[in-house]
Amino acid sequence: MSSYDIAEQIREFLPGTEEILVQYLSGYLVDEASEDEDILQVARYVLESVAMDKPDVLEHLMTALSALLQDQLTRREKAQSVPKLQRLDKVLDMSKAGAMSNTIAFAEGVDLESINKGKASRVDVKKLEKQEAKLKAKIEKRARRDLYEGSKLLEQKKKEQSYEEMFMKINPLQSTASKNKSKDIHLPSIDVSFGSNRILSGASLTLAYGRRYGIIGRNGVGKSTLLRHIAMRDVPIPSHITILFVEQEIVGDDTTALQSVLKADVWRDHLLAEEVRLNARLAELDATPPGESDARLEEMRDEVSGRLAEVHASLADMDAESGPARAAALLAGLGFSEQDQGRPTRSFSGGWRMRLALARALFVKPALLLLDEPSNHIDLNALAWLEDYLQTWPGTLVVVSHDRAFLDAVATDIIHQHSGRLDYYKGNFTQFYSTKSERERNLRREYEAQIVYRKSLQAFIDRWRYNANRAAQAQSKIKILEKLPELTPPVAEETESFRFPETEKLSPPLLQLSEVTFGYDSLKIILNSINIDVGLDSRIAIVGSNGAGKSTLIKLLTGELSPQSGQLNRNGRLRVGYFAQHHVDTLIPTMNPVQxxxxxxxxKTEQEYRQHLGNFQISGLTGIQPIGTLSGGQKSRVAFSVLSLLRPHILLLDEPTNHLDLEGLDALMLALGTWNGGVIVISHDERFITSVAKELWVCGDGTVTKFKGDVEAYKSLIVSNIKAKP
Structure with missing residues (x-):
């Protein structure tokens, strides 16, 4: 068997394989056959990237290669079965060993200098390194495709299990023995992965009962993945700690909103149903006429009565009796009127169903409540109520959010997720930012002081090392310098920038609504006699409760909806960019951003598309992986890049801050602040509104009116009105 025979087999089965790869593999399989590595598996990994669409051909090729290498592999197995010790004639200096290739097709690198030992290598090292880079790109692309397919399978698996099945599996009914157990969580070393992506490595997860934690981090760092692992107990959370994760809206059906909330506590619902069955069984036993089996009858009564007492005790522990009143109060706080609470869940829009999911979680009162971007799907009114409610939350709260005002109001601790680890800070977001900034300043000062100190040592050495009188001192300084640890500069804080192209001026009026009235049917008018004038200098934020007509107003301005009466005036040259609340629906998940x-x-050329995506921090491999595998914030960036290519005069933004991380929010605020076009924004983010808008308009009671005050004053007014209600 020779490398020539192996090369011929590869050429025969895979005739399209590049010659440099054929030579590389043939030399590797011959020369590495005596080593410990599973060379056939390595060869399979490499050839899979060539024969992606020919699995049968690959299997036949691997069988042929195995037959060719059989004798050598057998000899290697025999040699490995006899342990050998070899004494070296001289010390081997590993620092002078040949450089290792950055081959990624297998776990360990391949020493290029060891290939084709004893004869001239036919492999051009530079060409091989280029080939390895191409292999790397192919393997990473396949890994991302597998990740996308895997994520779809996970979603499908979740859909196959009902909420009730998941709840009872994750949260077993607690016995009285677990009441006195600690509900603190301390896991000193956890690893979290999704597909081939490592999210956390050896991270410490510490959650003290009763604290409220806000998780922050860059888009795509894996915050939501961490919450899912906790929610599914993929990390070892003690079984007596009840968990509930609010991630997505509920599925609509004929269940009323109030009943949907009551059914969220599955064990309460289960025990109430069991109580009904036990009472019926007890009545049946009591009605049984006396007979010969009186002893057995009495025994059955005792069994049923005993179980009924246990059920009553469990219901009392979970305060089941007050359930309807608590559920109604939660729904009212989140904006559901008494009439809405009796409506079937299928009649609510996605945003309202998300509120319903939130109400269900709050009703259950788990020991550990996990919320993923709760502010994304509720209006400023409900957000103000939620902030106030969560400040007295009795259990442990972990929330992923990019809303600084929300984190300031709710969080007692901040967890910064980055670089595969979790860093903990006491206090809300403002305190975290201050502490982190001070820590970074201290690190920078310490680094700069070390630089100065080392330079002074080096200057002394350079000046006096060859002076006979000072040589001893110079040598001492050299030893000090050599013993100093390697100096690593502090990591610079990452910043982002978005860029919208400057727009040309247009003669007014640009966009006007004059006495516009609209309703989806003639019996229910949503907006009545609306007048609004939008120009290049407009900076308007629209707030109000969900269903008040905010998004309807935006759609009237875009022309997506037509007024029932009144007039829409629009400049014929006007270009409007519209960021929809559910922008993800407009993206094609199987395409990558460039496509x-x-x-x-x-x-345009691919490079031009890549360059444009780079203006919104979609760069590198992110630009060529399926959109379906991107995080919510990365998808938002793709949507903003699309808006930018429209070269709009006016931007109409419906909840643009949803999913964007803190750096993305800062970049968007800066870009809008320096842009010369008009902006109308619907948002619940207090800081974003304050930064971008010059005017605050309130949508409600069928009209839109200018509010005399800032966002903080508006939120305070909402909370005081809610608390004033009986």
Whole structure:
């Protein structure tokens, strides 16, 4: 068997394989056959990238290669079965060993200098390194495709299990023995992965009962993945700690909103149903006429009565009797009127169903409540109520959020997720930012002081090392310098920047609604006699409860909806960019960002699309992985890049801050602040509104009116009105 025979087999089965790869593999399989590595598995990994669409051909090729290498592999197995010790004639200096290739097709690198030992290598090292880079790109692309497919399978698996099944599996009914157990969580070392992506490595998860934690971090760092692992007990959370994760809206059906909340506590619902059955069984036993089996009858009565007492005790522990009143209060706080509480869940829109999911979680009162971006789907009114409610939450709360005002109001601790670890800070977001900034300043000062100190040592050495009188001192300084640890500069804080192209001026009026009235049917008018004038200098924030007509107003301005009466005036040259609340629906999940831009705006080169995506921090491999595998914030960035290519005069933004991380929010605020077009924004983010808008308009009671005050004053007014209600 020779490398020539192996090369011929590869060429025969995979004739399209590049020659440099054929030579590389043939030399590797011959020369590495005496080593410990599973060379056939390595060869399979490499060849899979070539024969992606030919699995049968690959199997036949691997069988042929195995037959060719059989004798050598057998000899290697025999040699490995006899342990050998070898004494070296001289010390081997590993620092002078040959450099290792950065081959990624297998776990360990391949020493290029060991390939084709004893004869001239036919492999051009530079060409091989280029080939390895191409292999790396192919393997990473396949890994991301597998990740996308895997995520779809996980979602499908979740859909196959009902809420009730998941709840009872995750949260077993607690016995009285677990009441006195600690509900603190301390896991000193956890690893979290999704597909081939490592999210956390050896991280410490510490959650003290009764504290409220806000998790922050860059988009795509794995915050939501961490919450899912906790929720599914994929990390070892003690079984007596009840968990509930609010991630997505509930599925609508004929259950009323109030009943949906009551059914959220599955064990309460289960025990109430069991109580009904036990009472019926007890009545049946009591009605049984006396007979010969009186002893057995009495025994059955005792069994049923005993179980009924246990059920009553469990219901009392969970305060089941007050359930309807608590559920109604929660729904009212989240904006559901008494009439809405009796409506079937299928009649609510996605945003309202998300509120319903939130009400269900709050009703259950788990020991550990997990919320993923709760402010994304509720209006400023409900957000003000939620902030106030969560400040007295009795259990442990972990919330992923990018809303600084929300974190300031709710969080007692901040967890910063980055670089595969979790860093903990006491206090709310403002305190975290202050502490982190001070820590970074101290690190920078310490680094700069060390630089100065080392330079002074080096200057002394350079000046006196060859002076006979000072040589001893110089040598001492050299030893000090050599013993100093390697100096690593502090990591600079990452910043982002978005860029919207400057727009040309247009003669007013640009966009006007004059006495516009609209309703989806003639019996229910949503907006009545609306007058609004939008120009290039407009900076308007629209707030109000969900269903008040905010998004309807935006759609009237875009022309997506037509007024029932009144007039829409629009400049014929006007270009409007519309960021929809559910922008993800407009993205094609199987396309990558570059393909999507080419699909929407054909005619540019791939490099031009990549460069444009880079203006919104979609760069590198992120630009060529399926959109379906991107985080919510990364999808938002793709949507903003699409808006930018429209070169709009006016931007109409419906909840643009949803999913964006803190750096993305800062970049968006800066970009809008320096842009010369008009902006109308619907948002619940207090800091974003304050930064971007010059005017605050309130949508409600069928009209839109200017509010005399800032967002903080508006939120205070909402909370005081809610508390004033009986």
């Amino acid at each position: 999507f831009l080419a699909h929407k705006f054909p005619g």
